Amino acid sequence: MQLDSCKIIVTGAARGMGAYFATQLANAGAQVAAGDVDEAGLKALADATKSAKGRIHVRKLDVSREDEVASFVAFAHDAMGGLNGLVNNAGILRDGLLVKKDRTTGAITTMSREQWQAVIDINLTGATFMVRDVVANIARNEAGPAVIINMSSVARHGNRGQSNYTAAKAALAANTVTWAREFAPFKVRVGAIAPGMIETPMTQGMNQKARDALVAAVPVGRVGEPYDIWLGVKFIIECDYFTGRVLDIDGGLQF
Numbered sequence: 363m364q365l366d367s368c369k370i371i372v373t374g375a376a377r378g379m380g381a382y383f384a385t386q387l388a389n390a391g392a393q394v395a396a397g398d399v400d401e402a403g404l405k406a407l408a409d410a411t412k413s414a415k416g417r418i419h420v421r422k423l424d425v426s427r428e429d430e431v432a433s434f435v436a437f438a439h440d441a442m443g444g445l446n447g448l449v450n451n452a453g454i455l456r457d458g459l460l461v462k463k464d465r466t467t468g469a470i471t472t473m474s475r476e477q478w479q480a481v482i483d484i485n486l487t488g489a490t491f492m493v494r495d496v497v498a499n500i501a502r503n504e505a506g507p508a509v510i511i512n513m514s515s516v517a518r519h520g521n522r523g524q525s526n527y528t529a530a531k532a533a534l535a536a537n538t539v540t541w542a543r544e545f546a547p548f549k550v551r552v553g554a555i556a557p558g559m560i561e562t563p564m565t566q567g568m569n570q571k572a573r574d575a576l577v578a579a580v581p582v583g584r585v586g587e588p589y590d591i592w593l594g595v596k597f598i599i600e601c602d603y604f605t606g607r608v609l610d611i612d613g614g615l616q617f
């Protein structure tokens with residue numbers, strides 16, 4: 363698929379990688395429907411891309427709300443005159459050990475239901491319903507060829523302190539295979555990207571010691587930039603022979 367023929371939704375587009383992907387897509391001539399819970403961020407994105415070759419249409423979207431997912435997909439279809447893609451990017455972190463012992467008091471605490479569910483609701487259920495409603499729209503309108511890109515993570519292999527995040531990102535990677543098989547009759551390809559640590563607002567809060575340890579485990583010797591992941595998004599959109607696979611873009615990170 364050509365970038366300038368994309369009529370594509372980007373979720374989590376108000377900042378970080380989502381804002382970067384939406385901007386790159388619009389600069390390449392694509393039409394983009396950008397959704398996020400952060401409406402001020404969406405407005406800033408729209409303002410910053412006014413002179414792009416393509417166009418960005420923005421609207422508030424909470425992917426964990428089934429009604430908002432449905433109405434956002436309808437909005438995107440109307441605003442762009444059709445729909446042939448999704449960058450399924452919205453995501454959150456609520457890190458913590460499943461069971462933790464306090465070093466001083468010896469007290470045992472556990473991950474709360476809320477901490478588990480918040481990540482599952484957005485990173486897994488929300489991402490899944492985005493795929494469901496986008497593909498239903500494409501199938502209904504016989505709008506293929508089309509492409510879905512799921513944002514998984516290197517954490518899908520397992521990572522201390524991220525039971526909730528790991529569960530969601532592993533499921534998204536697995537369902538990338540499932541959905542590639544299910545949606546082939548609709549001419550919809552499904553790929554995923556599993557980034558390593560990328561410089562965005564999500565990772566800015568990480569303490570220096572943990573960051574240094576992570577960089578030491580990256581053969582390329584640096585944290586990734588949104589541009590590194592954009593190259594993967596562009597590849598999956600453009601390569602018609604890519605489906606049902608996960609691209610690891612992590613600088614060779616060793617566990």
Ligand SMILES: NC(=O)c1ccc[n+]([C@@H]2O[C@H](COP(=O)([O-])OP(=O)(O)OC[C@H]3O[C@@H](n4cnc5c(N)ncnc54)[C@H](O)[C@@H]3O)[C@@H](O)[C@H]2O)c1
Pocket residue numbers: 373374375376377378379380397398399400403423424425426451452453454484488513514515516556557558559560561562563564565
């Ligand atoms: N940064 C990294 O190192 C890294 C690594 C691997 C995977 N990822 C994944 O890449 C994606 C983008 O990450 P990022 O680093 O740009 O994060 P970020 O925190 O900078 O941006 C995430 C965006 O998602 C939005 N969002 C949160 N909840 C939402 C909801 N319910 N509905 C709609 N939008 C919502 C936020 O408002 C924000 O604009 C995420 O799925 C993340 O899990 C990030």
